[in-house]
Amino acid sequence: MPMLMISVMAALQIAAAAPPAVIRVNQLGYLPDAPKVAVVCALQKFAAPLKTFVVTASGGKNVLQRPASAAKPFGPCIEAYRLDFSSVRAEGEYTIAAGDVAPVSVRIRRNAYAGAADTLLYYMREQRSGYNPIFKTVVHLYDGIVVDSSPHAGKFVPVTGGWADASDYLQYVMTSANATYVMLMAYRDHPKAFADVFDRRGLPGANGVADVLDEARHGLTWLLRMFPSDDQLYNQLGDDRDHAYWDLPHTDSSNYGWGHGKERPIYPCTGKPQGLFKNKNRSDGLASTAGKYASAFALAASLFRDRDPSFAARLRERAVAAFEVGKRNPGVCQGAPGTAPYFYEEDNWVDDMELAAAELYALTREQRYLREAMAYAAREPVTPWMGADTARHYQWFPWHNNGHYAIWRNAGTADRAKVAEYYRKGLASVVGRADNAFRIGVPFIWCSNNLMASFATQAYLYRRMTGDDQFREYEQAALDWLFGTNPWGVSMVIGLPHNGVFSRDPHSVVSKVMKIELTGALLDGPVYTSIYKNLRGISLHEPDEYAPFNTGFIVYHDDVGDYSTNEPIMDGTANLSYLLAAMSR
Ligand SMILES: [Ca+2]
Numbered sequence: 001m002p003m004l005m006i007s008v009m010a011a012l013q014i015a016a017a018a019p020p021a022v023i024r025v026n027q028l029g030y031l032p033d034a035p036k037v038a039v040v041c042a043l044q045k046f047a048a049p050l051k052t053f054v055v056t057a058s059g060g061k062n063v064l065q066r067p068a069s070a071a072k073p074f075g076p077c078i079e080a081y082r083l084d085f086s087s088v089r090a091e092g093e094y095t096i097a098a099g100d101v102a103p104v105s106v107r108i109r110r111n112a113y114a115g116a117a118d119t120l121l122y123y124m125r126e127q128r129s130g131y132n133p134i135f136k137t138v139v140h141l142y143d144g145i146v147v148d149s150s151p152h153a154g155k156f157v158p159v160t161g162g163w164a165d166a167s168d169y170l171q172y173v174m175t176s177a178n179a180t181y182v183m184l185m186a187y188r189d190h191p192k193a194f195a196d197v198f199d200r201r202g203l204p205g206a207n208g209v210a211d212v213l214d215e216a217r218h219g220l221t222w223l224l225r226m227f228p229s230d231d232q233l234y235n236q237l238g239d240d241r242d243h244a245y246w247d248l249p250h251t252d253s254s255n256y257g258w259g260h261g262k263e264r265p266i267y268p269c270t271g272k273p274q275g276l277f278k279n280k281n282r283s284d285g286l287a288s289t290a291g292k293y294a295s296a297f298a299l300a301a302s303l304f305r306d307r308d309p310s311f312a313a314r315l316r317e318r319a320v321a322a323f324e325v326g327k328r329n330p331g332v333c334q335g336a337p338g339t340a341p342y343f344y345e346e347d348n349w350v351d352d353m354e355l356a357a358a359e360l361y362a363l364t365r366e367q368r369y370l371r372e373a374m375a376y377a378a379r380e381p382v383t384p385w386m387g388a389d390t391a392r393h394y395q396w397f398p399w400h401n402n403g404h405y406a407i408w409r410n411a412g413t414a415d416r417a418k419v420a421e422y423y424r425k426g427l428a429s430v431v432g433r434a435d436n437a438f439r440i441g442v443p444f445i446w447c448s449n450n451l452m453a454s455f456a457t458q459a460y461l462y463r464r465m466t467g468d469d470q471f472r473e474y475e476q477a478a479l480d481w482l483f484g485t486n487p488w489g490v491s492m493v494i495g496l497p498h499n500g501v502f503s504r505d506p507h508s509v510v511s512k513v514m515k516i517e518l519t520g521a522l523l524d525g526p527v528y529t530s531i532y533k534n535l536r537g538i539s540l541h542e543p544d545e546y547a548p549f550n551t552g553f554i555v556y557h558d559d560v561g562d563y564s565t566n567e568p569i570m571d572g573t574a575n576l577s578y579l580l581a582a583m584s585r
Pocket residue numbers: 195196197198199200205206207208209210211214
């Protein structure tokens with residue numbers, strides 16, 4: 001009872017301190033030619049409607065006065081306005097004021113995103129298994145032993161390396177191969193966005209290689225270990241028995257039957273439902289994983305051709321082999337559940353085979369790959385979460401289909417028009433749900449920030465492919481959401497910008513115990529209140545500083561106890577690297 005009294009008192013104090021309305025903006029800043037919209041979120045009705053807003057330059061001069069445009073309420077924002085200051089294009093610092101609401105500062109800069117994609121890599125390095133430059137030791141040295149129904153079951157296979165998936169230490173080819181692919185793609189298209197200040201091991205010091213390629217190579221090396229021969233296509237390292245201990249990566253006590261901190265299980269793709277305990281997944285093939293191996297290897301083979309010919313030759317050989325494995329074994333290879341009912345429930349595989357075929361075409365120029373890519377693309381033109389209210393956990397993955405863009409890069413006019421139209425349909429479906437104040441149409445399922453980043457990336461790719469900017473406002477809104485134009489006013493990337501408002505208490509033992517900032521980490525992001533309430537084992541450890549903003553249909557908590565909204569995610573962080581590189585000038 002006393003505990004309850006204290007928490008009610010704390011909640012009342014927070015509620016009393018909450019302003020009746022706030023202005024939310026992108027804390028990283030705006031490019032001069034970008035759409036620029038601040039959002040007023042009112043927690044209480046205004047006495048009289050907000051009429052105008054004013055933008056003031058840092059010298060005090062008014063540069064814009066315009067009507068505030070009333071917008072549809074969203075979440076806790078029972079009254080909302082959009083303040084469109086797109087016409088302000090000169091670089092500088094500005095203040096936006098509207099009625100009695102506290103004014104906010106914004107910046108307009110050509111280089112607002114310079115270095116942002118590289119900042120994400122700080123988190124990728126922190127997540128490294130194998131040699132880890134933060135802990136300065138080898139993480140998970142004994143990986144691993146093959147389990148499940150495989151002719152290789154019980155065998156030790158050396159697969160140390162790669163990245164921990166999130167704040168637990170499980171590792172998946174599904175997420176790691178896509179992370180690797182996106183980083184490679186970001187470098188291929190926007191090499192100038194990346195610097196060289198770290199070496200291959202992730203230690204400070206230039207090595208003549210862009211750091212994003214160093215990081216991608218760390219992923220590729222692990223992926224090659226996880227697919228050592230055509231009959232050994234591995235998918236996952238560890239399972240949720242990992243969750244029994246709240247340990248640091250290099251002192252992980254998890255015990256899979258071979259001793260604390262010893263070997264971890266390697267799950268192969270078997271084409272059959274998997275799970276060593278009560279819970280089973282719905283795996284029915286190998287192609288979702290095989291396709292991801294093939295696309296990362298194929299793109300890497302061309303990027304490393306001149307830098308390291310023997311590495312590139314190995315990648316090319318493995319890319320072709322993985323694609324053939326996928327063709328012989330259509331279907332999905334899902335994450336293997338352990339003792340809890342949660343796993344990666346990927347239900348699509350033609351997207352992965354499409355991307356693989358498109359990248360193999362780019363690499364080999366063999367026409368059959370282009371024909372196959374187009375055939376796969378026609379089977380799933382739109383990534384199915386787009387336009388939907390909900391989806392299972394990672395049911396439609398990757399969150400956007402890079403295959404359409406990979407086809408477009410090398411195909412003829414007719415095929416180009418087809419894949420551009422596929423992207424347009426998906427974007428239009430999301431935009432059809434986005435008539436709210438924040439212009440957000442993604443469903444708030446677990447890891448909604450992934451959907452936000454992917455929507456913006458697909459919109460950017462579509463714009464680049466067609467010159468059609470009909471979705472530009474929504475692309476920008478998704479980017480702005482990630483950097484603070486959201487009800488909570490929180491940047492969803494830790495440390496970006498470094499003086500911004502971002503998570504100080506993420507769900508991470510590394511952050512909590514070592515007291516280090518997980519710079520560059522993208523969080524899962526807000527979820528439907530109903531999801532938050534139904535996940536197992538979540539409780540806040542401290543009073544919720546964002547309580548006044550958690551009254552609507554979605555919630556976000558900056559609390560170490562909330563693994564549903566405040567846990568950094570490796571694959572989401574890597575997935576954002578393309579967009580931030582594209583925004584860099
Ligand atoms: Ca480097």
